[in-house]
Amino acid sequence: MHDFDYIKARAEAEVVSLLSRDGDSIRILSGGTDLIVQLREGRRQASRLVDVKGVPGANELACDSTAGLQLGAAVACQRICRDATINQLYPGLIDAIALIGGTAIQGRASVGGNLCNASPAADSIPALIVHRAVCVIAGPNGRHEVPVENFCTAPGATVLQRGEFLVLVRVPPPPAHFGAAYLRFIPRNEMDIAVVGAGASVELDESGTTFLSARVALCAVAPTPLYVAEAGEYLAGKTVSAEAMAKAANIAQLAARPITDMRGTAAQRRHLAGVLTRRTLAQAVERARLVREPI
């Protein structure tokens, strides 16, 4: 491990100013579960790390049924998973966030880090996409927002420009009769990254028999997490049925552009994309039909 300077930032403007001045030689430190490993292995270079866990917006966690969820980029997964309101309103997000690493990793790793590391296999990203989550980015020209599905641009790369960092992720309040779910396949029970991951969300009519809208997103089947808009568009207006969900899963499967690597073959990944999409859609429908207790 080479030496680096550690800076504990206290304000958004301070982070922007440091990033604007130092460019490529400085990196944001959140939980460090990706970054420290990458620095040690020489896969990333940085002479200064700026810790954003003391920056108010990046450490904020607020959730209610009218305002939705404000998820500070540096909030540790464990804090999110222990929040009773988030568990009740966003079980589909918890599905994904609870899968990141094991107990030790959960105490450090953040959703912001998972997004900014931009791994094609990042578990939180498909779940955020199907919840219509938006990235709130701070930079030299103030704040602006980018939908999560447009945030990652290539493996390890994002839309963030010089001087910019991710402050928080905003998730809209779940509409009535909404359900979401995330599932992944890994070859062992824990501490591995997805061979394929699939997230789905549905909004049903009051009777729970018709799809008003749906969203599907996949990971580990393309260079970036993949939003499959066509799968949701197919379901909108259709009667809820196993056949309709199987057809949407087939659309997702065809959108996948998997590769063969040490974790699985392209053919296996394509097959899994279909199976997992079908299952997450079914689970999302089940959740959408549950009567939610008022919060």
Ligand SMILES: Cc1cc2nc3c(=O)[nH]c(=O)nc-3n(C[C@H](O)[C@H](O)[C@H](O)COP(=O)(O)OP(=O)(O)OC[C@H]3O[C@@H](n4cnc5c(N)ncnc54)[C@H](O)[C@@H]3O)c2cc1C
């Ligand atoms: C043993 C182990 C198991 C793991 N299991 C999983 C798993 O099951 N699923 C999974 O998806 N991942 C897994 N990971 C990867 C990692 O834990 C996650 O990606 C985690 O969410 C990263 O968050 P972090 O806060 O530690 O990010 P960091 O390591 O602090 O940062 C990651 C990258 O994002 C940048 N960054 C961080 N925050 C910001 C910000 N606010 N603005 C701009 N840039 C920022 C950093 O500069 C760095 O390049 C695992 C890692 C380990 C070591």
